[in-house]
Amino acid sequence: MKYKALSSIFYSDNSKYLKTYTDRYNSESTYRFNFKVGEYGSFVVINHDILQRVESIMELDRELLKKMNSVPPIALDQYKKKCLIDEIRMTNEIEGVISTRKEINEILNDKTYENKKRRLYGLVKKYQLIMEEDIPFSKCEDIRSLYNELVLKEVIEENSKNEPDGSIFRKDRVYVQNPSGKVIHNGIYPEDEIIKCMTDGLSILNNEDYNFLIRIAVFHYMFGYIHPFYDGNGRTSRFISSYLLSQKLQYLVSYKLSYTIKENISSYYKSFKETNDEKSRGDLTIFVIKFFDMLIKSLNDLCESLDDRSNKLDYFGDIADKISGEDDKKGTILFILIQNTLFGEEGLSVDELHDILNYGKYKLSNVGKSKIRSSLKELQEEGILYITKSGKKNLYDVDLDAMSNLN
Numbered sequence: 001m002k003y004k005a006l007s008s009i010f011y012s013d014n015s016k017y018l019k020t021y022t023d024r025y026n027s028e029s030t031y032r033f034n035f036k037v038g039e040y041g042s043f044v045v046i047n048h049d050i051l052q053r054v055e056s057i058m059e060l061d062r063e064l065l066k067k068m069n070s071v072p073p074i075a076l077d078q079y080k081k082k083c084l085i086d087e088i089r090m091t092n093e094i095e096g097v098i099s100t101r102k103e104i105n106e107i108l109n110d111k112t113y114e115n116k117k118r119r120l121y122g123l124v125k126k127y128q129l130i131m132e133e134d135i136p137f138s139k140c141e142d143i144r145s146l147y148n149e150l151v152l153k154e155v156i157e158e159n160s161k162n163e164p165d166g167s168i169f170r171k172d173r174v175y176v177q178n179p180s181g182k183v184i185h186n187g188i189y190p191e192d193e194i195i196k197c198m199t200d201g202l203s204i205l206n207n208e209d210y211n212f213l214i215r216i217a218v219f220h221y222m223f224g225y226i227h228p229f230y231d232g233n234g235r236t237s238r239f240i241s242s243y244l245l246s247q248k249l250q251y252l253v254s255y256k257l258s259y260t261i262k263e264n265i266s267s268y269y270k271s272f273k274e275t276n277d278e279k280s281r282g283d284l285t286i287f288v289i290k291f292f293d294m295l296i297k298s299l300n301d302l303c304e305s306l307d308d309r310s311n312k313l314d315y316f317g318d319i320a321d322k323i324s325g326e327d328d329k330k331g332t333i334l335f336i337l338i339q340n341t342l343f344g345e346e347g348l349s350v351d352e353l354h355d356i357l358n359y360g361k362y363k364l365s366n367v368g369k370s371k372i373r374s375s376l377k378e379l380q381e382e383g384i385l386y387i388t389k390s391g392k393k394n395l396y397d398v399d400l401d402a403m404s405n406l407n
Helices: 006-012 014-026 048-069 073-094 101-108 121-128 140-158 191-205 212-226 233-248 251-255 257-263 265-276 285-324 328-343 350-358 369-381 400-406
Strands: 030-037 040-045 175-177 183-186 385-390 393-398
Touching: 006 014, 014 030, 014 040, 030 191, 030 212, 040 212, 040 285, 048 212, 048 251, 048 285, 073 101, 073 121, 073 233, 073 251, 073 257, 073 285, 073 328, 101 121, 121 140, 121 233, 140 191, 140 233, 183 265, 191 212, 212 233, 212 265, 212 285, 233 251, 233 257, 251 257, 251 285, 257 265, 257 285, 265 285, 285 328, 285 400, 328 350, 328 369, 328 393, 328 400, 350 369, 350 393, 369 385
Parallel strands: none
Antiparallel strands: 030 040, 175 183, 385 393
16 A cells, blocks of 8 residues: 555645554654654655665666666766766756856866866765775764865855844754745754754764665755755755765766656655645655656666666667677777767767776777877868867767668
8 A cells, every 4th residue: 555645644634644643653663863854753664665666776776787787887887977967067056056057067077176166076075086085973073074075166156145143053044945935944043953953864864773775865844954064955955965875886877866766856845845845744655755766767767778878889889899800900990989879979089099098907909199199180081070079189979870870
C-alpha cells in the first residue's frame, strides 16, 4: 500500500488521522530525530517503500559501476566533465542564475588559478574536486566555511544586502516564496535558533545508527527548512548532498542530482510543501521517498546514457577500423575523437590529442604532432570531421552522420 502523507489523510480520512500519526511515530521501525518541524518532533518510518528504494539505489549503483568499467578511460573522463558542466548549470538555473557551458568549461580547464576572481569560480572548482577533498560537517562553522567558498562571492554581487550578517548565519528573518511571490515557508529565526537547529541537523547527519542514505535525505530537507542564509541555500544544500553521495555511491551520481531535480522541480517543491505542512506533524517519510526517487532516476538515466553511448562507440569503432585500414596510429586518433564526440563536451585540439596519446595514465602509443596533423588532414578530406575554434586553436570532433554514411 502506497505511503500517504499525514496531511493528505487529515482531509481524506480524518477519523484515522490521529491514530495513524501515533502508530507511525511510536513504531519500532521509526527513526525519531531531535529536530522539530513546527511544534512536532521529526521522524521517518522505515517501511517497505523506503527499504525497497534503498535496495534499488544500491543495485543500480553496482550496475552503474559495471557500465563505467566497460567504458574506455578517455571516454569516461570526458563524460564526467560533460555531466559536471550539466550539474553546475542546473544547480544555478534552479535559483535563476544563468551560467553558460563555455564559462564553466573555461574554469574547469584553468590549472593556473588565473580565473580565481571570475564569477562561479568557487562553485565550479568545488564540484570539480568533489572526490579529492575531505570536507568536514561537524559544526555550524563548517557550513559557513563551505558557503563562503561556494557562493558568497556571487550572492554579494547579485545583492549585497544578502551577505550573511549574523555571527555565523543570518540575523534577520527570511521568507521562501513561490514563483508568483506567495510566501510558502518562513526560515528558522532568530540566529540562536538557526545555530541550534543546524547543530541538531549535523548531529543527525553524523549519526551512524541511521542509514546513510536516509541521513543525507533528512539533512537535505532540514537545510531547506532552516534556510540559514538569505540567499544561496539551494546551491549549498545540493552541493552538500552531492558531496555526501559521492562518498558512498559512484561519483557520477553526484553530478546528476541537480539535473534530475531541475527535470522534476514541481515534484521536488511539492515534497517540501507536504512535509512542511503542520498537519504532517514532522513526518519526513514522504520527502525521503521522493528524494530516493530522484536518486533512482539519476542512476537509471546514467546507466541508460552510458549504454547508449557504448553501443554507438562499438558501432563507430568498427567503421573507424575500415577507414584507417592498416594505419594503426590514424585509427587510434580517430577512435579517440569518436570517444570524445560521444562522451565529451567539446572538440579536442592537437595538443590535447598529443597528451592523450603520449602521456599520463591514458598513454596509448608514441605519436608525434606531425602524425596527428597529417591524420587529421586525411580525416578532414574524407569529410568526417567537425572543426571549431577556441581562440587560435582548432578543435576536432567527428561528424558521426558522415561516418555512418561511409559505412
